[in-house]
Amino acid sequence: MTVPSGPASAEVPAVRCRSLGVSFGTVQALHDISLDLAAGRIHALVGQNGAGKTTLAKALGGLQAPDNGTVCIAGNQIPPGDVRAAKSAGLAMVHQHFSLPPSFTVAEALELTAARPESHSVYRRTELYRRWQNEVAEVGGTNVLATRIRDLPVETRQSLEIVRALVSEARILLLDEPTALLTPAATDTLFERLRGLRDDGVTILIVLHKLREVAAVADTVSVLRDGKLVLGPSEISGVSQGQLSDAIVGPAPDADRAIAVEAAANAEQQLLLELVRVSSRESAFEPGLASIDLAVEAREIVGIAGVEGNGQRSLVSVIAGLSAVTEGSVLLGGEEMTSAPPARRRLRGLRLVPFDRNSEGISRSAPLWLNQSALRLIGRRRQFPLISLRQYKRQASEAMDLWQVRYNTVAQPAESLSGGNVQRLVLSRELASGLEVLVAAQPTRGLDFSATNFVRSSLRGLRDAGAGVLLVSSDLDELFELSDRLLVMYGGSIVARFNAPYDRQAVGDAMTGALR
Amino acid sequence: MEQVLATTLRSAAPLVLVAMAGVFAFRAGIFHLGLEGLMISGAFTTVAIGDATGSVELGILAAIGVCMTLSAVYWWVIGPLGANVIIAGLGLTSIGLGGTAFALGAIFDIRGSMFTDVVLPRPVRGATSGPGVIISEHSILVWITPLIVLVAWIVLRRSRFGLRLAAVGEYPFAARSAGVNPSIVRLQALLISGALCALGGAELSVGALRNFTENMTNGRGFIAFVAVIFGAWHPIGAALAGLFFGFADAIGIQSQINITERVPREFVLMIPFVLTIFAVWLGGLWRRRTLEAEAGYAELREPDY
Ligand SMILES: Nc1ncnc2c1ncn2[C@@H]1O[C@H](COP(=O)(O)OP(=O)(O)OP(=O)(O)O)[C@@H](O)[C@H]1O
Ligand SMILES: [Mg+2]
Numbered sequence: 001m002t003v004p005s006g007p008a009s010a011e012v013p014a015v016r017c018r019s020l021g022v023s024f025g026t027v028q029a030l031h032d033i034s035l036d037l038a039a040g041r042i043h044a045l046v047g048q049n050g051a052g053k054t055t056l057a058k059a060l061g062g063l064q065a066p067d068n069g070t071v072c073i074a075g076n077q078i079p080p081g082d083v084r085a086a087k088s089a090g091l092a093m094v095h096q097h098f099s100l101p102p103s104f105t106v107a108e109a110l111e112l113t114a115a116r117p118e119s120h121s122v123y124r125r126t127e128l129y130r131r132w133q134n135e136v137a138e139v140g141g142t143n144v145l146a147t148r149i150r151d152l153p154v155e156t157r158q159s160l161e162i163v164r165a166l167v168s169e170a171r172i173l174l175l176d177e178p179t180a181l182l183t184p185a186a187t188d189t190l191f192e193r194l195r196g197l198r199d200d201g202v203t204i205l206i207v208l209h210k211l212r213e214v215a216a217v218a219d220t221v222s223v224l225r226d227g228k229l230v231l232g233p234s235e236i237s238g239v240s241q242g243q244l245s246d247a248i249v250g251p252a253p254d255a256d257r258a259i260a261v262e263a264a265a266n267a268e269q270q271l272l273l274e275l276v277r278v279s280s281r282e283s284a285f286e287p288g289l290a291s292i293d294l295a296v297e298a299r300e301i302v303g304i305a306g307v308e309g310n311g312q313r314s315l316v317s318v319i320a321g322l323s324a325v326t327e328g329s330v331l332l333g334g335e336e337m338t339s340a341p342p343a344r345r346r347l348r349g350l351r352l353v354p355f356d357r358n359s360e361g362i363s364r365s366a367p368l369w370l371n372q373s374a375l376r377l378i379g380r381r382r383q384f385p386l387i388s389l390r391q392y393k394r395q396a397s398e399a400m401d402l403w404q405v406r407y408n409t410v411a412q413p414a415e416s417l418s419g420g421n422v423q424r425l426v427l428s429r430e431l432a433s434g435l436e437v438l439v440a441a442q443p444t445r446g447l448d449f450s451a452t453n454f455v456r457s458s459l460r461g462l463r464d465a466g467a468g469v470l471l472v473s474s475d476l477d478e479l480f481e482l483s484d485r486l487l488v489m490y491g492g493s494i495v496a497r498f499n500a501p502y503d504r505q506a507v508g509d510a511m512t513g514a515l516r
Numbered sequence: 517m518e519q520v521l522a523t524t525l526r527s528a529a530p531l532v533l534v535a536m537a538g539v540f541a542f543r544a545g546i547f548h549l550g551l552e553g554l555m556i557s558g559a560f561t562t563v564a565i566g567d568a569t570g571s572v573e574l575g576i577l578a579a580i581g582v583c584m585t586l587s588a589v590y591w592w593v594i595g596p597l598g599a600n601v602i603i604a605g606l607g608l609t610s611i612g613l614g615g616t617a618f619a620l621g622a623i624f625d626i627r628g629s630m631f632t633d634v635v636l637p638r639p640v641r642g643a644t645s646g647p648g649v650i651i652s653e654h655s656i657l658v659w660i661t662p663l664i665v666l667v668a669w670i671v672l673r674r675s676r677f678g679l680r681l682a683a684v685g686e687y688p689f690a691a692r693s694a695g696v697n698p699s700i701v702r703l704q705a706l707l708i709s710g711a712l713c714a715l716g717g718a719e720l721s722v723g724a725l726r727n728f729t730e731n732m733t734n735g736r737g738f739i740a741f742v743a744v745i746f747g748a749w750h751p752i753g754a755a756l757a758g759l760f761f762g763f764a765d766a767i768g769i770q771s772q773i774n775i776t777e778r779v780p781r782e783f784v785l786m787i788p789f790v791l792t793i794f795a796v797w798l799g800g801l802w803r804r805r806t807l808e809a810e811a812g813y814a815e816l817r818e819p820d821y
Contacts, residue, residue, distance in 0.1 A: 063693055084695040099693045101686040104679075112679045113694040122675045 049420025092170030303483030349436025528762025545685030549605030552737025553612025558717025587710030
């Protein structure tokens, strides 16, 4: 096991694990995983939300000490939970959730994670900027270096995570759902880059949800289900799509379910959400809104398309009441709400699936039931002031069961859920009774195949029950499939409006500003 | 006026030193409420060992050793043993205050104050009037305090160790995934912090004075902690806050001498505290925006102490 790694010794697997087991309390997240990843290839890892993909990647990267089993990276056995050993064996990870300290500037964050041996322990700021200027060229140019991580939009943070892993000149790359936050074009660019790395002999393990992406980039595929390796690694050419989705879902796939949401259908009210000439201030990475007119009526899904960073975020936060309107007015159900606080808007039937579920959608440290019940606690002013915890917990667990959130107890903190399950938790809270108009930002991001279908049919169900939905997405297929009308944002304004059937070319042109 | 400035420097030096200790701990994610206990242990050890050996240097070295040992114990209690950081810190303070008073009685059979001949060197002396008063009669520790602040700034804001420290304090997962062991980094931060507390205590007992008195720190450790918060856990900010609290103290002392005939003594004694409250309020206003942003990420702290 001491053969040096490299393209020449392709027989030594880049990553090898034997009988790997990880459990959290009573949950067995990984069960007896034995896996060899051949060097110099792109390996895809797929599975449902909560199947254990992130846990496996962390265990391989030394971030999660396994309960039993061994991990060898390029022939070197990694002591349990030793990140440094994994790093020095040439492994780098891109996490599903961002892993850089929010108050650090980009340059500081890159310096923190750089694997290279340090020449001096003290640095100057200009020296840092000089060192990292090339690396950040693609994530927004050198002026991004002095920006704090917390001020970056999620997409840029994600690209930065990838940059961070790539600068370490790793020989083995683990990427955990790197495409979840990327636009299709950015995804293609990433895949191109990964192929280039593979051709240089780098081994890549990439966690994906979309089988289309698996087919596009991977050489082999492995499937995790309930913490067990049920397929692979097998050559991608030897597995059909059908076999793959059967392996992911297992012997008892849930039938096409749709949630029975009773929207608070309001017969006399047609116009549920209205923005009249709304402008807002620009943020660091997005233009503000420039005199936007927008209306969402009952019984319709209005799609918002656009390249990320063209004001979608400003739009959502203006509607939610999280950022100020400089001009114009926001109306909910005909009622003036321009400067109303978020809680009043919620009482008026507004529900929100935010862009960044982990920092905006949940309290990571609060227990599941509290996260789930948060909405029921808003606007209790005219009700009996005491609540029944038993009842809240029961309601929370019922709602989560409906959405098939994989959890242990309602008392566990929300941060212990897997990425996709956090999204399900948010959805189970927001898509509940009292909903009149839903603003859904990337609602299927990070969800597995069946959950994605579930969300989509639920959105349709909401519409049919009389609600209005504003769907912000970077997935054109999703928008085309669901939207009754489609608006395209560019530079903070709505530059084009389309009705079904959609012309992909025309929408694409509008998104790039060609109509201007 | 000169007298007030001179007193400001003298009162501020121990505060600034201990505030630096607090900054190191704070940046590593530790709300260090044991500063007071470490400071008084430093003051006592300097006098006890300095007096016994006749050497102030040996006294200070011993104080640093004692405070670092106590810090290591503190780390062990909040880290591997998993005790609550705040409670353990307050415990450390109680042990420091009570332990030094007890040792004073048990070892030296003294109640109250113990006087000593050892004293820190004072580079500039002798001025009795004019601007010279400002810099006269300060111990060597007062003189090197600005240097220590500068070094703290370099270590925290311009060194790779400082980056690791900040990452551990802010988002331990980030530190772990960068291959840093948060536990070890916290230990290092606490050891530095302990050494700085020892210096602050030494300045108090053999710098400005020549004695050790029970409870002589008189809440300075907590004021230093306030300076850390007030200075936005930035070394320079915390040092300026410490200087300001020293100034408030000096005004209190000065007006006690000058105006006690006209104003009740109790009001004069309140001045430093009122100024402190006012300053903290003002600082809160200035920093409200950053604090809000900061609070949004308090969520990221992994409960892995
Ligand atoms: N820190 C933790 N404490 C308790 N349970 C945990 C913890 N981390 C993960 N789990 C559980 O382990 C299981 C696997 O989680 P993991 O994050 O690996 O899923 P995943 O396959 O990455 O899912 P997703 O596609 O949603 O990201 C889940 O049931 C999750 O709830
Ligand atoms: Mg995951």
